[in-house]
Amino acid sequence: MMTSVDTDLIRVLADPLRLQIVTLLAKETLCTTHLVEETGARQTNLSNHLRVLREAGVVETEPCGRYTYYKVRPDVIASLAGQFADLAESARNAADNKRACP
Amino acid sequence: MMTSVDTDLIRVLADPLRLQIVTLLAKETLCTTHLVEETGARQTNLSNHLRVLREAGVVETEPCGRYTYYKVRPDVIASLAGQFADLAESARNAADNKRACP
DNA sequence: CTTTCATATCAGTGGTGGCTGACACCACCG
DNA sequence: CGGTGGTGTCAGCCACCACTGATATGAAAG
Numbered sequence: 001m002m003t004s005v006d007t008d009l010i011r012v013l014a015d016p017l018r019l020q021i022v023t024l025l026a027k028e029t030l031c032t033t034h035l036v037e038e039t040g041a042r043q044t045n046l047s048n049h050l051r052v053l054r055e056a057g058v059v060e061t062e063p064c065g066r067y068t069y070y071k072v073r074p075d076v077i078a079s080l081a082g083q084f085a086d087l088a089e090s091a092r093n094a095a096d097n098k099r100a101c102p
Numbered sequence: 103m104m105t106s107v108d109t110d111l112i113r114v115l116a117d118p119l120r121l122q123i124v125t126l127l128a129k130e131t132l133c134t135t136h137l138v139e140e141t142g143a144r145q146t147n148l149s150n151h152l153r154v155l156r157e158a159g160v161v162e163t164e165p166c167g168r169y170t171y172y173k174v175r176p177d178v179i180a181s182l183a184g185q186f187a188d189l190a191e192s193a194r195n196a197a198d199n200k201r202a203c204p
Numbered sequence: 205c206t207t208t209c210a211t212a213t214c215a216g217t218g219g220t221g222g223c224t225g226a227c228a229c230c231a232c233c234g
Numbered sequence: 235c236g237g238t239g240g241t242g243t244c245a246g247c248c249a250c251c252a253c254t255g256a257t258a259t260g261a262a263a264g
Contacts, residue, residue, distance in 0.1 A: 014116035
């Protein structure tokens with residue numbers, strides 16, 4: 001039981017556009033051009049967010065000619081899911097574990 | 103397979119202090135005074151964050167005399183864990199699902 | 205080699221959100 | 235009842251982050 005969630009990772013995913021990117025990449029591997037079409041955001045904006053996701057280890061790149069493909073790393077997302085699952089499990093057990101009034 | 107995560111809920115948990123509050127409350131039910139001692143933050147600051155957590159449905163209050171006890175709602179955290187688990191599952195299946203270059 | 209296109213990087217800027225101090229409210233206790 | 239202590243609310247300030255435009259890089263096409 002760890003009951004400690006990686007704050008930095010959550011902060012990375014807390015942005016609407018970044019979460020949309022991850023959701024899209026979770027369905028299929030895409031390159032930046034596809035993401036521009038899907039999200040409607042500017043290329044520069046997407047590139048910045050992709051850099052954040054890359055540095056956080058959420059996505060990984062795969063050059064293909066002059067295109068760059070992005071894919072999510074499932075283990076990172078699964079790890080986060082596990083951390084929240086542990087937190088929920090801990091919360092269930094702590095329901096009647098109440099500290100006395102001071 | 104939903105593959106859509108609640109952005110607002112993540113944004114609520116993306117704050118370090120709020121996540122610390124949730125982590126503490128996942129271990130035992132506490133009142134505001136305890137949280138002030140544990141986190142070292144000002145009472146006003148904590149009250150503001152607790153309001154955000156309350157409005158997001160992450161925690162619920164239980165008045166006890168002139169104290170107010172807070173506890174986390176495990177099902178909310180569990181739901182979030184499930185959403186991330188679905189996302190990770192979707193990402194695993196999408197590993198070789200690559201869209202053609204434009 | 206030059207052009208073109210995809211992508212990344214950088215500096216500047218505006219808006220959102222967190223922290224704080226002052227104040228209001230409510231429950232206990234003398 | 236009045237005092238005390240716990241808690242919530244509000245307005246203001248400040249910092250951080252997302253978005254943008256300009257620019258650099260790098261690879262294919264002609």
